[in-house]
Amino acid sequence: xxSLQMVLPGKGMRRSQGFTLLEVxxxxxxxxxxxxxxxxxxxxSMRSVMRASDxxxxxxxxxxxxxxxxxxxxxxxxxYSGTSMDRYQWxxxxxxxxxxGEADDTGDAGxxxxxxxxxxxIELYRVDLYLDWEAxxxxxxFHFSTIHSVLANRQ
Numbered sequence: 001x002x003s004l005q006m007v008l009p010g011k012g013m014r015r016s017q018g019f020t021l022l023e024v025x026x027x028x029x030x031x032x033x034x035x036x037x038x039x040x041x042x043x044x045s046m047r048s049v050m051r052a053s054d055x056x057x058x059x060x061x062x063x064x065x066x067x068x069x070x071x072x073x074x075x076x077x078x079x080y081s082g083t084s085m086d087r088y089q090w091x092x093x094x095x096x097x098x099x100x101g102e103a104d105d106t107g108d109a110g111x112x113x114x115x116x117x118x119x120x121x122i123e124l125y126r127v128d129l130y131l132d133w134e135a136x137x138x139x140x141x142f143h144f145s146t147i148h149s150v151l152a153n154r155q
Contacts, residue, residue: 054135054140058142061085061131062129062131062144065129066144069092069148075125077125079093087134088132088133089131089132090131092127092129093127094125094148095125095128096125097114099113121153122151123150124147124148124149125147125148127147127148129143
């Protein structure tokens with residue numbers, strides 16, 4: 001049989017008296033800093049989501065405007081503009097495509113494209129779309145560009 005010995009406080013064993021005020025305050029400071037960091041990360045994520053949503057909306061709106069070229073907007077040299085959804089100011093410029101005046105990294109590809117279009121009886125038009133809108137306190141803008149083709153002898 002084993003015998004039990006009683007150990008009295010103060011004799012060899014320290015009695016636990018809870019946390020000191022300094023330990024509690026240090027734990028609270030660590031918790032508050034961690035919570036502030038998590039909130040800042042969440043706020044940054046929300047800003048990124050809003051910006052991505054905004055950019056997606058602009059891209060879809062731009063695509064719908066570009067799809068109007070050739071149907072509701074005639075493919076001929078001219079300038080069109082408007083305001084849509086009480087938010088976007090847009091301007092569309094349609095010009096005759098001149099590959100000789102292009103300064104890009106395609107080399108002679110633009111000239112070959114234009115020569116092939118002329119040989120096949122096709123006219124090429126460059127469509128530039130400029131969008132401006134206000135996002136929060138910032139003014140943002142995008143530029144989209146494409147080439148449309150039409151038969152040269154159309155009536």
